[in-house]
Amino acid sequence: MSNGIVRKRGKSMLQVIDLSQELAPGMVVYPGSPQPQFRQVATIESDGYREMMMTLCTHHGTHLDAPAHLIAGGLTVDQLAPASFVGEALVLDFTRPDTATVDVQDLRPYEAIISGHDFVLLHTGWSKFWGDRRYFADYPVLSEAAARWLVAAGLRGVGVDTMSVDAPAAAGLPVHRLLLAGGLVIVENLNNLAALPHHSFFFSCLPLRLKDGDGSPVRAVALLS
Numbered sequence: 001m002s003n004g005i006v007r008k009r010g011k012s013m014l015q016v017i018d019l020s021q022e023l024a025p026g027m028v029v030y031p032g033s034p035q036p037q038f039r040q041v042a043t044i045e046s047d048g049y050r051e052m053m054m055t056l057c058t059h060h061g062t063h064l065d066a067p068a069h070l071i072a073g074g075l076t077v078d079q080l081a082p083a084s085f086v087g088e089a090l091v092l093d094f095t096r097p098d099t100a101t102v103d104v105q106d107l108r109p110y111e112a113i114i115s116g117h118d119f120v121l122l123h124t125g126w127s128k129f130w131g132d133r134r135y136f137a138d139y140p141v142l143s144e145a146a147a148r149w150l151v152a153a154g155l156r157g158v159g160v161d162t163m164s165v166d167a168p169a170a171a172g173l174p175v176h177r178l179l180l181a182g183g184l185v186i187v188e189n190l191n192n193l194a195a196l197p198h199h200s201f202f203f204s205c206l207p208l209r210l211k212d213g214d215g216s217p218v219r220a221v222a223l224l225s
Contacts, residue, residue, distance in 0.1 A: 003195070012225070019121075019159075019220040020062040021130060021191045028130055028189075029060060030163060036060050058215040064157075064207045065186040069214040070176050077213035082206065084185060087118025087156055089203035089222070091196040094140060095125040103143040107150070114153050119203045121159040123193035130191065141167050147175045151182030159187035159205070159220070187220060196222055 006014050021027070025038055037055040044050050059065070064085070067074030092110055094102055102122060107114075114120060122142075129135040139162040142150075147165070150158055158165065158179060165175045165186055179186055187205045202223040207216030 015224040017192065017195050017222040017224065019190050019192050019196075019222060020218065021127070021189050023054075023056070023061045023217065027061065028135055028163075029057070031136060031168075033057050033059065056217060058210065058213055058217070059188075061217045062187070062189045062191065062220050063215055063217045064205055065176065065180065065188065065215045066207075066213065067180040067183065067185075068212075069180060070173060071180050074180060077207050077210050077216050080185070084156055085206045085218075086202070086204045088116070088200050089119035089121055089159075090114060090117045090200060091121045091123050091193055091198070093123050093198075095123060099124065099140045100138075101141055101143050102146055104145045104149045107146055111153075114155075117200065118156040119159060119187075119205075120150065120153075120155060121187075121190060121193060121196070121203070122161070123196070124161055125194070127161040127189075127191045127193070130189075135163060137168060139163065141165060141170075142175045144174050144178060147178040147182075151179060151184060155184055157185040157187060157205070159190050159203075161190040161193050162188065164188060187218065190220060197224065 003018055004016050006016055023036060029035060039053045041053045042049055042051040066077045066080060068076040090113060124140040126139045142165050166173045205218045205220045207218050210216050
């Protein structure tokens with residue numbers, strides 16, 4: 001985990017918190033998705049420079065879902081303005097062992113503080129199972145009612161530290177569809193949310209500028225002043 005400090009103009013400091021999983025051979029992928037491939041095509045010893053070829057899916061690792069992922073005619077990654085991927089964020093703690101579904105009644109107590117934010121990140125603690133078969137089952141998810149509530153809150157996006165906002169067996173991915181049809185982006189497989197404060201911070205999940213992209217791996221970070 002490579003967190004660090006950067007200087008803003010005027011020499012004040014920003015702490016950068018890495019919220020991303022590592023892209024690597026043998027990494028966790030969504031069931032049915034092909035494994036990423038990494039191949040060295042040039043080395044310093046042989047070529048004077050180092051270069052790697054990667055074969056990745058748009059939803060490998062910590063990644064962003066654009067509306068085009070599931071909505072016919074939905075905006076693609078390259079059609080979304082860069083401002084869609086950055087903004088003021090809030091992390092909500094749902095690490096209780098009995099949290100199977102985050103519903104409207106779980107979100108409503110945060111209604112006042114969610115107002116004015118661009119992103120809500122749901123901290124379930126499930127990232128601790130990354131690399132383990134438990135990561136793929138029984139993770140907390142959003143209810144459809146909660147998804148509608150978040151769309152109505154006027155957010156730019158929702159992030160989770162699980163593989164999906166929908167349950168593994170959810171036919172048609174209804175929570176995805178509600179959020180994406182509402183114009184939100186979804187960030188999945190976040191990591192390190194326990195390191196975030198219980199107040200506003202700046203969040204960035206900038207994707208690659210992929211033409212016609214339905215999603216993209218991201219290097220998600222939080223910037224704390």
